[in-house]
Amino acid sequence: MNSIVHRFGxxxxxxxxxxxxxxxxxxxxGYTLSGWKDAYFGGKGLKGVYAHMNAAISRNMSHxxxxxxxxxxxxxxxxxxxxxxxxxxxxFPEALSVYxxxxxxxxxxxxxxxxxxxxxxxxxxxxxxxGTARTGVLPKPLLIANTTLACDANQLSFRYLAxxxxxxxxxxxxxxxxxxxxxxYVASQLKNFTVLLEDLLHSSMxxxxxxxxxxxxxxxxxxxxxxxxxxxxxxxxxxxxxELFSLVATHVFLGTPESEQYAIxxxxxxxxxxxxxxxxxxxxxxxxxxxxDSIRVLLENNERTEILASxxxxxxxxxMDPEKPYESMAERLVYNINNGGAxxxxxxxxxxxxxLHADGVIVFGQWGCKQTMGMSQLAKMALEEEGxxxxxxxxxxxxxxxxxxxxxATRVNAFLExxxxxx
Amino acid sequence: MIGYTCKYTPIELLYALGxxxxxxxxxxxxxxxxxxxxxxxxxxxxxxxxxxSSELNELVLINCCDSxxxxxxxLLAQKSHRFLFLFDLPHIDDGCGQENVKKELVRLTQRxxxxxxxxxxxxxxxxxxxxxxxxxxxxxxDAFFEAPSEATSKLKxxxxxxxFIAIVGARVSQELLSTIKEKVPYPVIDATCGGNRHLGLLPxxxxxxxxxxxxxxxxxxxxxxxxxxxxxxxxPRRALWENENLCGIIYNTVKFCDYYSFDYSRVKKExxxxxxxxxxxxxxxxxxxxxxxxxAFLENIQARQKKPQKPKxxxxxxxxxxxxxxxxxxxxxxxxxxxxxxxxxxxxxSTGAQTQKSAQKALQETCRQLDIEPVDLASIVSTGxxxxxxxxxxxxKTEITCHAKGAFFS
Numbered sequence: 105m106n107s108i109v110h111r112f113g114x115x116x117x118x119x120x121x122x123x124x125x126x127x128x129x130x131x132x133x134g135y136t137l138s139g140w141k142d143a144y145f146g147g148k149g150l151k152g153v154y155a156h157m158n159a160a161i162s163r164n165m166s167h168x169x170x171x172x173x174x175x176x177x178x179x180x181x182x183x184x185x186x187x188x189x190x191x192x193x194x195x196f197p198e199a200l201s202v203y204x205x206x207x208x209x210x211x212x213x214x215x216x217x218x219x220x221x222x223x224x225x226x227x228x229x230x231x232x233x234x235g236t237a238r239t240g241v242l243p244k245p246l247l248i249a250n251t252t253l254a255c256d257a258n259q260l261s262f263r264y265l266a267x268x269x270x271x272x273x274x275x276x277x278x279x280x281x282x283x284x285x286x287x288x289y290v291a292s293q294l295k296n297f298t299v300l301l302e303d304l305l306h307s308s309m310x311x312x313x314x315x316x317x318x319x320x321x322x323x324x325x326x327x328x329x330x331x332x333x334x335x336x337x338x339x340x341x342x343x344x345x346x347e348l349f350s351l352v353a354t355h356v357f358l359g360t361p362e363s364e365q366y367a368i369x370x371x372x373x374x375x376x377x378x379x380x381x382x383x384x385x386x387x388x389x390x391x392x393x394x395x396x397d398s399i400r401v402l403l404e405n406n407e408r409t410e411i412l413a414s415x416x417x418x419x420x421x422x423x424m425d426p427e428k429p430y431e432s433m434a435e436r437l438v439y440n441i442n443n444g445g446a447x448x449x450x451x452x453x454x455x456x457x458x459x460l461h462a463d464g465v466i467v468f469g470q471w472g473c474k475q476t477m478g479m480s481q482l483a484k485m486a487l488e489e490e491g492x493x494x495x496x497x498x499x500x501x502x503x504x505x506x507x508x509x510x511x512x513a514t515r516v517n518a519f520l521e522x523x524x525x526x527x
Numbered sequence: 528m529i530g531y532t533c534k535y536t537p538i539e540l541l542y543a544l545g546x547x548x549x550x551x552x553x554x555x556x557x558x559x560x561x562x563x564x565x566x567x568x569x570x571x572x573x574x575x576x577x578x579x580s581s582e583l584n585e586l587v588l589i590n591c592c593d594s595x596x597x598x599x600x601x602l603l604a605q606k607s608h609r610f611l612f613l614f615d616l617p618h619i620d621d622g623c624g625q626e627n628v629k630k631e632l633v634r635l636t637q638r639x640x641x642x643x644x645x646x647x648x649x650x651x652x653x654x655x656x657x658x659x660x661x662x663x664x665x666x667x668x669d670a671f672f673e674a675p676s677e678a679t680s681k682l683k684x685x686x687x688x689x690x691f692i693a694i695v696g697a698r699v700s701q702e703l704l705s706t707i708k709e710k711v712p713y714p715v716i717d718a719t720c721g722g723n724r725h726l727g728l729l730p731x732x733x734x735x736x737x738x739x740x741x742x743x744x745x746x747x748x749x750x751x752x753x754x755x756x757x758x759x760x761x762x763p764r765r766a767l768w769e770n771e772n773l774c775g776i777i778y779n780t781v782k783f784c785d786y787y788s789f790d791y792s793r794v795k796k797e798x799x800x801x802x803x804x805x806x807x808x809x810x811x812x813x814x815x816x817x818x819x820x821x822x823a824f825l826e827n828i829q830a831r832q833k834k835p836q837k838p839k840x841x842x843x844x845x846x847x848x849x850x851x852x853x854x855x856x857x858x859x860x861x862x863x864x865x866x867x868x869x870x871x872x873x874x875x876x877s878t879g880a881q882t883q884k885s886a887q888k889a890l891q892e893t894c895r896q897l898d899i900e901p902v903d904l905a906s907i908v909s910t911g912x913x914x915x916x917x918x919x920x921x922x923x924k925t926e927i928t929c930h931a932k933g934a935f936f937s
Contacts, residue, residue, distance in 0.1 A: 221795070223780070223788035225568060252618045256593045259618065259757060260789045275759045277618045279627065280590045289623060446600035469566060472785070477566035478573075478597025482604055498568075 113208025120212045124240035131241070132169035134207065135162040150341060153369040157349040160362035165203050168195040172243040177233075177265060178356065179250040179258045180416075181440065182276070183294065183433035185321055185359040189314040190301050195245060196356050197261070198391065198501075201232040202348060205395050205502040213239065214503050222264075227472035228503035229391075230261040237265050244269040247304060249297060253278040254442035254475055274300055278437045282444040290434035317359040318433070319426040327367035328354055329421045331374050335412060336460050339380035340373065342411055343404045344394035350417040351391070384409045384523045387462040387492075389453060389483065390469075390476045391416060391501040398513040399499075402520065409520055412460040415441070415453055446479035450486045457492045464493045464523045466516070471500040493526070495519040532576055532698075533589035534724040535616050535749055537632055539659055541587065543652030544636065545645045551579045552721050554700045554809050564601045570594035570784040572698055575809035577601060585610040587635070591720075591757055592786065610642050618759045620750040628746035633739075652741070653733055656748075659726040690774035690832075693718040695767050696791065697781040700809050707777060710821050713828075718767050719779060720755040720786075727751065756786035764790070768798040775801040775828045782808040801827040823927035848897070850904045852889060852920065853929070854882050854913030861889040863897060863904065868936070872896035882913035890919065 112134055119127040139162030146155025168175055175193045178184060184194045204210050213235025218224060220238065222231065236242035248271050250262040259275075266273030276293045279286040298309050328350070349366065357363040386403065388411050393399055403411055420440040424432035437443070441452040457465055465487050469477045477498075484494040497515060500506040529541050530551045538548045554575060558567070561574035573594035580586055580598075586608055588599050599613050614631050617624040636647060691714040694707065698721030708715045717723065726748045733741065753763050768776060778794060780787045795802060803824035805817070848871070852861040855878060862873045874892035878885045886909075890901055901907075901919060909920035910929045917923075924932075 221788055221792045223785045225783050226785045226788070256757065256785060259759070260785060263759075263761075264789055275618065277624070277759065279617065280596070280613070280615045285630075289627065292623070445603065446597060447603070469568075471568075474569055474593035474597065474783075478569050478594060479600060480566055481564055482600060485604075496566075 109206070110208050116207065116209040117212040120209075120216075120239050120241060127239075127241045128169050128243070131204075131207070131209075132166045135166040135169070135203065139163045139166060150346070150370075150373055153366060153373065154343070154346050154349055156369070157353065157362065157366050158345075160357070160360070161199055161203070161349070161352060164193055164195075165199065167193050168200070168242065168245075172245045175245045177245045177248045177262070177271075179253075179255070179262065180351070180355050181251045181253045181437060181442075182249055182356070183358075183436065184356050185314065185317045185429065185433060186294065186298055186301065186309075188359045189309060189317045190305060190307070192246065192301070192305075194356050195242070197229040197233040198348075199352060199356070200236065200242070201229040201502040202394065204232055204236070205504070210502055211505065213241070214505070225472055226260070227255070227257040227470065228500050228506065230257040230472075232502060234261055234264060234268075237268055245271055247272040247274065247300070249274040249276070251276040251278050251437060253437055253440060256474065257472065272300065272304065276437070278443060280444060282438055282448070286438045287431060287434045290437055291430040294430045294433055314429050315426040318424050318429040320361070320364050321359040322424040322426065322432075324353065324358055324364045324367045325421050325424065327364070327371050328417070331367065331371035332413060332418060332421075332456075332460070334371065334374040337379060338374050338377040339383060339410055340377050341405050344392040344400055344411065347388065347392050347411060347414045347417065348394055351414060354417050354421070380407075380410075382407055384463045384520060385412050385461060386410065387412050387453065387457050387460060387465045388414045389449075389465065389467045390414065390473065392468065393499050393501045393507070395502065395504065396499070396507065396509065396512070398509050399516060402513065402516050408524075412462055413456065415449065415456065418452070418456060419449075442475065446475075446482055449479065450483050453483060453487060454490050454492075457487065457490070462492060464495065464519065466519070467494060467496045468501075469496060469498040471498075471503065471506040493519070493522060528583055529585045529587055529610070530580060530583040531587050531589075532572075532595065532721070533591045534720060534722065534752060534755070535589050535591065536587055536614070537635065537745065537749060539652055539655035539726070540632060540636065540745065541639075542655040543648050544639050544643075545648065545651070546585075546639075549583065550701075550721065551576050551583075552698060552701050553579055554702050554811055555579070556810065564605075565597060568783050569597065571782045571808040571810075572784065573598045575700070581607070584608055587612045587614060589614045589616050591616065591755070592784070594784070610639070612638055617750075618757065620754070620758065620760055625743070625746045625750055628749055629739075629742045632742045632746060647738060649734070649741075653729060656726050656729055656733075656745070659724065660728055690772055691716060692775045692777060692828075693767060693770075693773055694777045694779055695719060695794065696779040696787040697784045698722075699779050699807060703779075703807055703812060706812065706814070706817065707821070710818060711825065713774065715777075718753070723767075724752055756790050761790070765797070768794055768800065773800060774832065775803070775824060777803045777805060777824070780804070780806045782806060801831060819925050819927065823925040826924060826928045848899065848904050850890070850893065850907035851929075852886055852907060852909050852911075852917060853926070854878065854886055854909060854911040854917060856912055859885040859889045859911075859913075861886075861893050863893050878913070882916045883918065886913070886917045886919070 116127045116130050139159040142155035143159035146152045175195050176187055177195045180196055180198050187194055210232050213232045216235040216238050217231045248262050248266045250258040274297050278290055302308055353363040353366045386409055403409055419442055420436045422439060441449045467480045467483050469480055480496040484496055487494040499512055529546050529548045531548055532551055541548050555578050558574045561577040577598050588595055590596050590613055602608055602611055612635055617627045692711055693716050695718050698719045704717055730744050753766055754761050778791050801824055847865055848863055850863050857878055858875055859878050860875050863871050865871055872893040874889045876885050876888045894901055906921045909917040909923045910926050914923040
C-alpha cells in the first residue's frame with residue numbers, strides 16, 4: 105500500500121469518531137477522483153478493461169456515500185436487475201469493504217462493529233459494512249434487501265442494518281432444495297419486492313425496461329461464459345483485483361452497460377492472448393485478498409503462475425429469458441452452485457478445473473465464512489482424487505487483523521513449489 | 528433411534544412413525560475428529576455433533592445454519608448412516624413458508640416409510656402433540672410423550688413458582704445445562720435454540736381430518752415456535768425476556784456461532800433483568816469460574832428482589848463499625864469502615880496455606896489498630912477465592928460484585 109493511500113486512510117479514520125460526515129466526504133471525494141482518473145486515463149489492454157470497471161465501481165461507491173436516497177443495500181447474490189430497472193443503485197458489503205480496506209481505513213469500522221458485541225468470527229465483509237453504518241459514515245439507504253442464499257451473515261447483518269437505519273427490509277428466502285418449485289417460490293418473492301419498490305418510489309416498474317435489463321444481463325453472462333471457454337486454452341495476466349471485478353460484473357452489476365462492456369472486452373482480450381506453458385494455472389475458490397501484497401506478488405503478473413478464475417464468478421452462468429425476468433432471476437439464485445449441498449460447488453470446481461486445465465486449486469477459507477471453511481476439507485479430498493493438488497488457505501479478504509501474512513505467503517510458496525516439482 | 532439437533536425437528540411425526548428420538552447435544556473432549564473433516568473455525572456445537580452423530584445410524588437434521596449444513600455434507604460424503612435426512616426449513620413463516628414445511632413433512636414421511644416400512648400412527652402423533660402442547664421449554668422426549676401427565680405436573684410446579692431463570696441464546700450442552708440447574712436455586716428453563724418448543728392445541732377434529740390437513744396444522748405450529756435467530760421474523764423472541772416471572776437471564780453464545788451475538792446486544796438493551804453472559808464451546812467447562820460468575824449473578828438477582836439478607840451468624844454487636852475481608856490466593860486484605868464509609872483501619876497479610884489463619888491475623892491486626900474486639904464489628908463480609916472458609920464472616924460476596932461496588936465506592 106503506498107504512502108498516499110496510507111495518508112488517505114489515516115485522514116478518513118481520524119475523523120470517524122468526531123466527524124463522520126467529514127470521513128464520508130473524504131471517501132466520496134477519493135472514490136470520485138479514482139473513478140475519474142481510471143475512466144479517462146485507464147490505459148490499454150487488460151489494464152484498461154480493469155480501469156473501466158474500477159471507474160464504474162468507484163462511481164457506485166461515491167454515489168453510496170454522497171446520495172443514498174436512491175440506493176439499496178443488498179448482498180452479493182441479490183438480483184439487481186430489478187433495481188436498475190427502477191434506477192436504484194446497489195450498495196453491497198463485498199465492494200464496500202474491499203474498497204475501504206484498500207483505502208487503508210478498514211480497522212476503525214471493524215472495531216466499531218465489534219464494540220457492540222458482534223462476534224469477532226463474523227464475516228469481515230459484513231463486519232466492516234456494519235461499522236460504516238454504525239459510525240454514521242455510510243448514509244441511510246432507501247431500503248435494505250438480501251437473499252438467504254449461502255451465507256448466514258446476510259440474515260444477521262442486513263436485519264441489524266435495517267434496525268439501525270430504520271429502513272424498510274426485504275428478505276428473499278431461497279430454499280436449500282434445488283428444483284423448479286423453489287424457483288417459483290423465489291420468483292413470487294421477487295415480484296413482491298418489486299411491489300415494495302413501487303410503493304417506496306411511488307412509481308411503476310417498466311416491464312419493458314426490466315426485460316431490457318435482463319436481456320443485457322443475459323448477453324453479459326453469455327460473453328463471460330465464452331471468455332471462460334477461451335481461457336481454457338490461453339494465458340492472461342489477470343489480477344486478484346481483476347477477479348473481484350469479474351465477481352461484481354457477474355453479480356451485483358449484472359444488467360448494467362459497464363458489466364456487459366467488461367465481459368465483452370475481457371473475452372476479446374482472451375481471444376487475442378496465447379497460451380503460456382511456463383505458468384502454473386490456479387483455480388481459486390471464494391473471494392480473493394487483493395489487499396495482501398505478499399500473496400499478490402506470488403500469484404499475479406509473474407512468469408511463474410496465473411489465476412484462472414474464482415469460483416464465485418462462474419457460480420451461476422445460466423441463460424436468462426428476458427420474457428420471464430422474475431423466473432430467470434429466481435433460477436440464478438436457486439441453481440447457484442452455492443445453494444444446495446457442498447457437493448454442487450465441489451462438482452463445479454472439478455468441472456472448471458478440468459475445463460480450464462488447472463494445475464492446482466486454492467480453497468480460500470475466508471474468515472467467518474462457515475460455508476467455505478466447512479467444505480474446505482471435502483473439496484480438497486475430492487479435487488485431489490481427481491488429480492488436482494489443493495491448498496486450503498485461511499485468510500481474510502478485507503481485515504488484515506485476522507491474517508498471519510508471513511505464514512500465508514510461505515504456504516502459497518510451498519504449494520507453488522509442489523506444483524513446479526510435478527512438471 | 529433417530530438423532531437430531533434442532534428444535535424445529537418434527538419429533539412428534541417421527542414418534543408417530545414408531546421411532547424414538549435423541550437430542551444430540553453433548554460435549555466432547557476435543558475437536559480432532561471434526562476438524563479433520565471440516566475446519567477449526569466451524570461452530571463448536573456442529574463439531575461436537577459430528578463426533579456424536581456416529582453413535583446413531585439414523586439422523587434428521589434441519590438446514591438451520593451454515594455449520595449444520597456443512598456437517599450434513601460431511602455425513603453425506605461419509606455414507607455411514609442408514610437414514611440421513613436434511614429438512615429444508617424456510618426462513619419465512621408466512622403461508623408460503625407453511626406450505627414448504629408441509630411439503631418437507633410429507634417428504635420426510637415418504638422417505639422414512641421407504642427406508643423402514645411402517646405406517647403413520649395417528650394416535651401416537653396426537654399423543655405426542657398433546658404432550659408438546661403442555662411443555663414450553665424442556666425439549667420433548669419419548670419418555671415425555673409416554674407420560675405427559677408427569678410432565679404436566681412438573682410444569683405446573685414451574686408455573687406456580689414466583690420466579691425462574693431462563694437460559695437464552697445458542698444451545699447449551701446437556702452437561703452445562705445440568706451444572707447450571709444444580710447450582711441455581713431457582714427453576715431453570717432451556718429457552719435456547721435447542722429447547723423451547725411448544726405446540727398449540729390440536730384442532731378439535733384432529734381424530735378425523737386427513738393426513739394432509741393434519742400436516743397443514745403441524746407445519747403452522749412448527750413455524751409458530753418462538754423463533755431462533757435464523758428466522759426472518761424474530762419479534763416473537765421478546766416473549767423470552769418479557770415474562771413477568773423471569774428473574775434473570777443466562778445468555779449463552781457458542782464459539783464460532785455468529786447468530787446470537789446480535790441477539791445478545793438486543794437483549795442487553797431491552798431486558799431490565801440481571802443477565803449473565805456465558806460463552807460455551809461444547810467442551811467441559813471450568814467449574815470454578817462458572818460457579819463464581821453464577822454466584823455473582825444470583826447476588827445481583829437477590830439485590831434486585833430486595834430480599835432481606837440473612838446473615839450467616841447473628842453477630843450484631845456494634846452499630847457503627849463494619850469489616851470487609853478479601854481472602855485472595857496470595858494476600859488477605861481487611862478494612863474497617865464506619866457509617867460514613869470512611870476507612871478507619873486496614874491490614875494486609877500473606878494468605879499462606881491456611882486461609883482461616885491468615886484471615887484471623889488480618890482481623891486481629893485491624894482490631895488492634897482501632898483498639899476494639901472482633902465482636903465490636905457490626906458485620907464482616909468476606910470475598911475472594913477463600914470467602915467461604917472464613918468462619919467469623921457474617922456474609923460473603925463474590926469478588927465480581929465487590930469489584931462492581933468498589934468501582935462506585937465514594
